[in-house]
Amino acid sequence: MTSQAALIEHWRSLLTSYNEVASHLERALQETHGLSMSEFEILDRLVAQQCEKRRMQDLAADMYLSQSALSRAVARLEKSGLVSRALCEADRRGVFVTLTSEGLQRHTAARETHLAVLASHLQVGGQDTRR
């Protein structure tokens, strides 16, 4: 039953890689652009999906964040002027979130930092379990 050992080893490796990258990412994004990882992720999603949908819902769906965390993150981004909320006329409970031009700018800048950190701290193939 060595599969258990393999499982644990795999998880350990995953944990290590994740924490290594995440901590550096968090720090770098914060220091250089005043963004948390989650906030950057949100901007990133918004850049990717330019087509409009019921954003809050969608964002929460494919991000790992809880609905409440997302709501507050968007509030922060809005307060910083990187994003704006708009009512959805079709369903007035829904809220559209869109990038402002400043948000786009910030994302573009942050993207470089993001890539740089990945390049230096994410060893590709690092958590491959095959020998």
Place this chain on the structure above:
Amino acid sequence: MTSQAALIEHWRSLLTSYNEVASHLERALQETHGLSMSEFEILDRLVAQQCEKRRMQDLAADMYLSQSALSRAVARLEKSGLVSRALCEADRRGVFVTLTSEGLQRHTAARETHLAVLASHLQVGGQDTRR
């Protein structure tokens, strides 16, 4: 320059795997054994290294937790009776952390939950970047 795309894709995959497993782990450990992931990790480390060293230091070293977070986590574990602190005579600033028998029991029980969650939510080879 497709290496950038590969890098990002790899990171995404890592993020997804991590969050998938971590969220289930956190929930399962909490519900079944009243332990957070970090707390379980600490017990796990203690089981592994039975030889005595300056624990707080060591633990913080190979765990991703900050020193303060570790200090509090150990405090919680001590309060729950799973762990005990002992002064280090050689260097009276140091603190040894050791498992109590109850801590060992709890860990043994939690280990099963841990493995079960890994087995069902950690797909081995999931974040292999080769095609």
Place this chain on the structure above:
DNA sequence: GGACACTAGATGCATGCGCATTCAATGTCC
């Protein structure tokens, strides 16, 4: 059309975290 279930998002609350600081114990240098 009025009562009731449901859904989208916001918010109160408790908690765990990291950073900076503090405090005690050790080293070090003259």
Place this chain on the structure above:
DNA sequence: GGACATTGAATGCGCATGCATCTAGTGTCC
């Protein structure tokens, strides 16, 4: 040996998170 830097751990503080709850807008069923 006494002043000063350094180290191990604890703690004050602010913040992001998840859970539960609340509010408001939509269906739905009679």
